[in-house]
Amino acid sequence: MALSGMTGFARVEGAHGAWSWAVEARSVNGRNLETRFRGPPGFESLDKAARDGAQARFQRGQLTVNLQAKRAETAGTTQVNVEVLERYLKAGGPYVATGMVGKPSLDGLLALRGVIDAREEEDAAEDRAMVEAAMAASIGQALDGLKAARLEEGAALTPILAGAVDRIDNLTSLADQEAAGQPAVLKERYARRLTDLIGESASEERIIQEAAAMAVKADVREELDRLASHVVAAxxxxNGEAAAGRRLDFLSQEFMREANTLCSKSALTALTTHGLDLKATIEQFREQVQNVE
Incomplete structure (x- = not known):
């Protein structure tokens, strides 16, 4: 399974009978899976289709599914409310008769409030069910499109993450080479300090013993081995089948822990430099991992 990102967008349009609609599905980064559905009044039941569809396809990310729907204007009845119209005519009759106002026009009368009664036809239960089923199918298609978009983002992230891991691997090898010379440097450094303190009377045996104790404290073999094993795990x-975002995020923290300890134990400028380069590369890796599902 290829890596998947958490950012994407997809749009699907559909129609059935007098209804037409558009579904937009989008997602951004999120620690967990959160799905929000927004639809027109009367279609609240499609919230379940959106949530179940997201649950079946994704593990992380903040998803929003928008459904915009409209019904054709012809899908209804229009009639003149004669009773209301006659009341208007009766009320205005005396004013027309005295010449205070002119005779009303038809378009003026029809524009009066309550004269035109427009009613939308109610969907039959069977037709309504078919419309909602078709909308649910469109939601599924939009989520499929969103999944494809997230996979495209994952494909773009893969070489970036792989490159960062390769650099971590290379820097670990360079640090390993430098660390081999650390015991000798510690011995020389300790011998010089001890001589400065107590003069030439410092015995070689004591110098070796104290330097060995310092070398044990400054040994970075464990950190280097863990960095190498983390590279293999990353x-x-x-390349695995499961969603890797959470575990890669945890691994980036472990990378940084070992790099920090390496720097704190380093007694060599070159080793410290490699440790700092490791930290910078690991931070870049961690930032990109935040986009992985």
Whole structure:
């Protein structure tokens, strides 16, 4: 399974009978899966279709599914309310008779409030069910399109993440090479300090013992081994079948923990430099991982 991002957008249009609609599905980064559905009044039942569809396709991200629907204007009845019209004519009759106002026109009368009675026809239960089923299918198609868009983002992120892991691997190897010279440097450094303090009477045996104790405290072999094992784990996650975002995020924290310890134990300028480069690369890796499902 390829890596999937968490950002994407898809739009699907549909129609059935007198109804037409458009479904837009979009998502952004999120620690968990959150789905919001927005639709016209009367179609609240489609909220379940949106949530179930998202649950079946995604594991993380903040999703919004918008349904905009309209019904054809011909899908209804229009009639003149004669009773209301006659009341208007009766009320205005004396004014027309005395010449205070002119005779009313037909379009003026029809524009009066309550004269035209427009009613939408109610959908039959069977027709309504078919419309909602067709809308639910469109929601599924929009979520499929969103999944494809997120996979495209994941495909773009993969070489970036792989490149960062390769750099971490290379820097770990360079740090390993430098760390091999750390015991000798510690011994020389300790011998010089001890000589400065107690003069030439410092014995070689004592210098070796104290330097060995310092070397044990400054040994970075464990950190280097863990960094190397984390590199293997990161590559396995990126090539695995399951969603890897959460575990890659945790792994980036472990990478940084080892790099920090490496820097704190370093007694060599070159080793410290590699440690700082590791931290910078790991931070870049961590930032990109936030976009992975």
């Amino acid at each position: 590559r396995a996650l990126m």
